[in-house]
Amino acid sequence: MTAVVKGDTVKVHYVGRLADGTVFDSSWERNEPFIFRTGDNKVIPGFDAAIIGMVVGEKKTVTIPPERGYGERHDDFVITVKRVQFPRGARIEVGEHFDLSDERGHLVPAVITAVAGDEVTLDANHPLAGKTIIFDIELLEIGCPLPRRPDSHEDTCGGGCCG
Numbered sequence: 001m002t003a004v005v006k007g008d009t010v011k012v013h014y015v016g017r018l019a020d021g022t023v024f025d026s027s028w029e030r031n032e033p034f035i036f037r038t039g040d041n042k043v044i045p046g047f048d049a050a051i052i053g054m055v056v057g058e059k060k061t062v063t064i065p066p067e068r069g070y071g072e073r074h075d076d077f078v079i080t081v082k083r084v085q086f087p088r089g090a091r092i093e094v095g096e097h098f099d100l101s102d103e104r105g106h107l108v109p110a111v112i113t114a115v116a117g118d119e120v121t122l123d124a125n126h127p128l129a130g131k132t133i134i135f136d137i138e139l140l141e142i143g144c145p146l147p148r149r150p151d152s153h154e155d156t157c158g159g160g161c162c163g
Contacts, residue, residue: 001055004142006039010051011141017134024128033140035147044069047135054139061136066129073130083118092120100124 004010011033016025027034036042038051046064054060066072086092092115099107100122114121 002142003053003055004038004051004139006052007037008142009035009037009144009146010139011035011144012051013138013140014047015136017136019132019134024133035144037146046133047137050135050137051139054137056139056142059136059138061134064133064135066131069131069133070126070128071130073125077124078113078121079124080119080121083115083120086120098122 012035013027013033014025015023015028017023038048041048044064046062046068049068050060050062050064083092086098090096090098092112094112094115096112098110098112100110102108108124110122110124111127112120113123
């Protein structure tokens with residue numbers, strides 16, 4: 001049987017969960033396999049590495065530490081700003097998502113984690129940063145075509161949290 005090598009396009013099903021068993025994502029739930037090219041840095045390093053060497057039909061469970069997943073949490077990714085810095089009419093509540101701009105003008109997603117008087121705390125860490133994550137993976141196909149976005153001529157990976 002042929003095993004996955006770097007550069008292969010693969011189709012997998014997966015369930016991603018935390019150490020306590022909490023499921024954070026599942027291609028099975030969406031009934032949509034995840035398709036990506038290995039080695040393209042489109043998925044977290046630990047997931048990509050887990051696929052290498054698998055054969056069609058193989059199932060495996062892999063535990064990925066933060067440094068091979070979504071990275072460590074960074075205290076400097078948490079900021080407190082004045083409420084007046086938000087657009088007029090914006091919903092300022094814990095759990096609301098906003099895009100911040102970094103020093104280069106790139107958008108960085110953040111979530112409101114606290115509101116105290118006229119101060120609002122935002123956290124730009126990935127929600128899975130600092131967490132060890134576990135994936136149950138099943139390799140369905142090797143050499144499948146990458147899906148194409150209708151508005152682009154570039155290859156893209158399938159849906160899912162792994163990107």
